[in-house]
Amino acid sequence: MTVRTRFAPSPTGFLHLGGARTALYSWAYARHHGGQFVLRIEDTDVERSTPEAVQAIIDGMQWLGLQHDEGPFYQMKRMDRYREVIDQMLKEGTAYYCYCSHEELEVMREKQKAAGESPRYDGTWRPEPGKTLPAVPEGRNPVVRFKNPKEGDVTWNDRVKGEITISNSQLDDLIIARSDGTPTYNFCVVVDDWDMRITHVIRGDDHVNNTPRQINILKALNAPLPEYAHLPMILGDDGEKLSKRHGAVSVMEYPGAGYLPEAMLNYLARLGWSHGDDEVFSMDQFCEWFDFDHLSSSAAQFNTEKLNWLNNHYIREADNGRLEALVRPQLEKMGVRLDQGPALQDVIGLMKDRVNTVNELANASLMFYMEPDPDPELVKEHLTDEARAALKEYAANIETIEWDREALKVMMKGVLKQNKLKMPQVAMPLRLFLTGQLHTPSIDAVVCLFGRETVLSRLKDL
Missing domain, CATH: 1.10.8 (Helicase, Ruva Protein; domain 3)
Known part of the structure; x- marks a missing residue:
């Protein structure tokens, strides 16, 4: 069996961190097994889907380097295929037309609530042996409902959460095509996973409730069942569900904020998965190690400090x-x-x-690249008479010294010894004159980079 995974975002918003982690794990699992990774854009929510969101998703995937092997496939371009399958199900009796109006459904729900029952479709138009269906209302376009099994359970071994069982009695006959003929999300997902030969579905655990419905439809189609792995949500630094108020939750905000893609990938990889104590690793190494056994079933908490630490590492490298x-x-x-x-x-x-x-x-x-503007109070504090004399000697030596960092370091030591001073007593005012700042890298490295003429120019008024 060839492993085939998919990332299937809805383009109703930008690629967020949870989605990026899902894409990363799906990509890595396919790479680990030498399989294929499919990109699918689930754009059936026409009112909320936008071309800008589609592009943001693709841009985010490209920035992260998560290259897909097939796609992107767009659900809106597969409408004929969905209708073909719906027609097949209607003929086979695994789906049926329902003519209930919105008002009738509301009355149905209110009665159920009043009786202390969970609101659900009561099967008014569900065909059963010996059952007489109501008269078809004139001029009303029907929806198509899936004829969900009434008996038994749906059980699957979730690769993250373990065995999950849902009773069919808890599931009603969901709509698979609206009254205008457009198919619904849960149905499109099933047909896509079937047609695209998806073997492993890795997605957020907000989809757990969709899974039994999708499994039942796959069984009705005599289609193979993929394995499912539902990832826990990502929490913000404060332990609350990650949201816009936590700052940059769209992946494409991170390059603008100065983050490198390898740092983000490394961080997301560890956000719910582990390999011993390993913290820093390449994507090649991650793909070699990645499996379901080390995925956490608990929510992961985003830690900006940890991401910054990783980004610092990759910037240095x-x-x-x-x-x-x-x-x-x-x-x-x-x-x-x-x-x-x-x-x-x-x-x-x-x-x-x-x-x-x-x-x-x-x-x-x-x-x-800018003229220094040191704080006069800092200059007054650090430029003592002793430091001034030492810096004049330092400037005189600058005119003739061989220009490399080691020579500058040796010369500074000589000036300090000659004037009986310690490094901070001379380096601090020197930093102020050169950069306007008290904190810089090693002073000999800074001086060497500025160059002889710039250093002499900035020390000329001592």
């Missing part, structure tokens, strides 16, 4: 040229003249260990 391509547009948008400072890749190489996001890296790089 990233090629400086790749980071430059991300940082340069940000700096140019700020109006920064990059030709009036060190090579940006060199700046990035020095600063990337100190940041959690690409945006922070851009901001941290600014000091190499």
